[in-house]
Amino acid sequence: MTVRCPLTDCDTENAADAEKCVRCATPLRHLARLSxxxxxxxxxxxxxxxxxxxxxxxxxxxxxxxxxxxxxxxxxxxxxxxxxxxxxxxxxxxxxxxxxxxxxxxxxxxxxxxxxxxxxxx
Ligand SMILES: [Zn+2]
The missing domain is CATH 1.25.40.10 (Tetratricopeptide repeat domain)
Known part of the structure:
Protein backbone atom coordinates (compact mmCIF):
# COMPACT_ATOMS: atom_id res chain seq x y z
CA MET A 1 0.00 0.00 0.00
CA THR A 2 1.47 3.31 -1.10
CA VAL A 3 0.25 6.84 -1.60
CA ARG A 4 1.25 8.61 -4.81
CA CYS A 5 2.19 12.27 -4.56
CA PRO A 6 -0.62 14.35 -6.10
CA LEU A 7 1.78 16.74 -7.84
CA THR A 8 2.07 15.49 -11.40
CA ASP A 9 5.63 16.75 -11.79
CA CYS A 10 6.61 14.79 -8.66
CA ASP A 11 4.46 11.65 -8.79
CA THR A 12 6.56 9.91 -6.15
CA GLU A 13 5.34 6.77 -4.38
CA ASN A 14 5.27 7.22 -0.62
CA ALA A 15 4.61 4.89 2.29
CA ALA A 16 0.91 4.64 3.10
CA ASP A 17 1.41 6.28 6.48
CA ALA A 18 3.71 9.07 5.24
CA GLU A 19 2.89 12.51 6.60
CA LYS A 20 4.53 14.23 3.64
CA CYS A 21 5.89 13.34 0.24
CA VAL A 22 9.51 12.21 0.67
CA ARG A 23 10.54 14.17 -2.43
CA CYS A 24 8.59 17.44 -2.37
CA ALA A 25 7.09 17.52 1.17
CA THR A 26 3.50 17.91 -0.04
CA PRO A 27 1.22 16.90 2.86
CA LEU A 28 -0.25 13.48 2.18
CA ARG A 29 -2.33 12.63 5.22
CA HIS A 30 -5.51 14.26 3.91
CA LEU A 31 -5.20 12.13 0.80
CA ALA A 32 -5.30 9.00 2.91
CA ARG A 33 -8.48 10.21 4.55
CA LEU A 34 -10.10 10.63 1.17
CA SER A 35 -9.09 7.20 -0.02
ZN1 LIG B 1 5.85 14.85 -4.13
Whole structure:
Protein backbone atom coordinates (compact mmCIF):
# COMPACT_ATOMS: atom_id res chain seq x y z
CA MET A 1 0.00 0.00 0.00
CA THR A 2 1.47 3.31 -1.10
CA VAL A 3 0.25 6.84 -1.60
CA ARG A 4 1.25 8.61 -4.81
CA CYS A 5 2.19 12.27 -4.56
CA PRO A 6 -0.62 14.35 -6.10
CA LEU A 7 1.78 16.74 -7.84
CA THR A 8 2.07 15.49 -11.40
CA ASP A 9 5.63 16.75 -11.79
CA CYS A 10 6.61 14.79 -8.66
CA ASP A 11 4.46 11.65 -8.79
CA THR A 12 6.56 9.91 -6.15
CA GLU A 13 5.34 6.77 -4.38
CA ASN A 14 5.27 7.22 -0.62
CA ALA A 15 4.61 4.89 2.29
CA ALA A 16 0.91 4.64 3.10
CA ASP A 17 1.41 6.28 6.48
CA ALA A 18 3.71 9.07 5.24
CA GLU A 19 2.89 12.51 6.60
CA LYS A 20 4.53 14.23 3.64
CA CYS A 21 5.89 13.34 0.24
CA VAL A 22 9.51 12.21 0.67
CA ARG A 23 10.54 14.17 -2.43
CA CYS A 24 8.59 17.44 -2.37
CA ALA A 25 7.09 17.52 1.17
CA THR A 26 3.50 17.91 -0.04
CA PRO A 27 1.22 16.90 2.86
CA LEU A 28 -0.25 13.48 2.18
CA ARG A 29 -2.33 12.63 5.22
CA HIS A 30 -5.51 14.26 3.91
CA LEU A 31 -5.20 12.13 0.80
CA ALA A 32 -5.30 9.00 2.91
CA ARG A 33 -8.48 10.21 4.55
CA LEU A 34 -10.10 10.63 1.17
CA SER A 35 -9.09 7.20 -0.02
CA UNK A 36 -11.09 4.04 0.43
CA UNK A 37 -8.35 2.53 2.57
CA UNK A 38 -9.88 3.32 6.00
CA UNK A 39 -13.21 1.90 4.84
CA UNK A 40 -11.48 -1.32 3.86
CA UNK A 41 -9.76 -1.53 7.23
CA UNK A 42 -13.02 -0.84 9.02
CA UNK A 43 -14.86 -3.55 7.08
CA UNK A 44 -12.06 -6.01 7.82
CA UNK A 45 -12.34 -5.05 11.48
CA UNK A 46 -16.08 -5.71 11.45
CA UNK A 47 -15.49 -9.07 9.79
CA UNK A 48 -12.88 -9.99 12.42
CA UNK A 49 -15.22 -8.94 15.24
CA UNK A 50 -18.04 -10.99 13.74
CA UNK A 51 -15.69 -13.98 13.56
CA UNK A 52 -14.85 -13.52 17.24
CA UNK A 53 -11.29 -12.35 16.58
CA UNK A 54 -11.48 -9.30 18.80
CA UNK A 55 -7.74 -8.69 18.98
CA UNK A 56 -7.52 -8.36 15.21
CA UNK A 57 -10.70 -6.28 15.15
CA UNK A 58 -9.27 -3.88 17.70
CA UNK A 59 -6.02 -3.51 15.76
CA UNK A 60 -7.92 -2.75 12.56
CA UNK A 61 -10.25 -0.25 14.22
CA UNK A 62 -7.21 1.38 15.84
CA UNK A 63 -5.67 1.76 12.39
CA UNK A 64 -8.83 3.45 11.09
CA UNK A 65 -8.80 5.84 14.05
CA UNK A 66 -5.13 6.58 13.33
CA UNK A 67 -6.03 7.54 9.75
CA UNK A 68 -9.30 9.27 10.63
CA UNK A 69 -9.16 10.58 14.20
CA UNK A 70 -12.58 12.23 13.83
CA UNK A 71 -14.29 9.02 12.69
CA UNK A 72 -16.88 8.52 15.44
CA UNK A 73 -18.09 5.16 14.12
CA UNK A 74 -14.59 3.71 14.02
CA UNK A 75 -13.70 5.08 17.44
CA UNK A 76 -16.87 3.66 18.97
CA UNK A 77 -16.00 0.30 17.40
CA UNK A 78 -12.46 0.53 18.78
CA UNK A 79 -13.81 1.34 22.24
CA UNK A 80 -16.25 -1.56 22.13
CA UNK A 81 -13.58 -4.02 20.96
CA UNK A 82 -11.30 -2.80 23.76
CA UNK A 83 -14.14 -3.22 26.25
CA UNK A 84 -14.82 -6.76 25.05
CA UNK A 85 -11.11 -7.53 25.46
CA UNK A 86 -11.44 -6.24 29.04
CA UNK A 87 -9.10 -3.35 28.33
CA UNK A 88 -11.33 -0.93 30.17
CA UNK A 89 -8.75 1.86 30.31
CA UNK A 90 -8.52 1.96 26.51
CA UNK A 91 -12.29 1.69 26.15
CA UNK A 92 -12.69 4.65 28.50
CA UNK A 93 -10.13 6.76 26.60
CA UNK A 94 -11.80 6.13 23.25
CA UNK A 95 -15.38 6.62 24.40
CA UNK A 96 -14.37 9.88 26.09
CA UNK A 97 -12.67 10.93 22.85
CA UNK A 98 -15.93 10.22 20.99
CA UNK A 99 -17.83 12.45 23.42
CA UNK A 100 -15.20 15.19 23.06
CA UNK A 101 -15.87 15.38 19.33
CA UNK A 102 -19.52 14.39 19.40
CA UNK A 103 -21.16 15.32 22.73
CA UNK A 104 -24.08 13.11 23.67
CA UNK A 105 -23.14 10.32 21.29
CA UNK A 106 -25.45 7.50 22.44
CA UNK A 107 -22.99 4.62 21.90
CA UNK A 108 -20.23 6.34 23.83
CA UNK A 109 -22.64 7.42 26.58
CA UNK A 110 -23.90 3.84 26.96
CA UNK A 111 -20.35 2.51 26.81
CA UNK A 112 -19.11 4.75 29.60
CA UNK A 113 -22.16 3.71 31.63
CA UNK A 114 -21.10 0.07 31.12
CA UNK A 115 -17.61 0.93 32.32
CA UNK A 116 -18.99 2.60 35.41
CA UNK A 117 -20.97 -0.56 36.12
CA UNK A 118 -17.86 -2.69 35.68
CA UNK A 119 -15.86 -0.57 38.06
CA UNK A 120 -18.56 -1.02 40.68
CA UNK A 121 -18.34 -4.78 40.22
CA UNK A 122 -14.59 -4.92 40.70
ZN1 LIG B 1 5.85 14.85 -4.13
Missing amino acids: AYPDQLFNRGLAAATAGDLGTARDLFAAVVHWCPQDVVARNALALASFQLEDHAAACVHWEAVLDGSPGDPLATDGLALLADCELDE
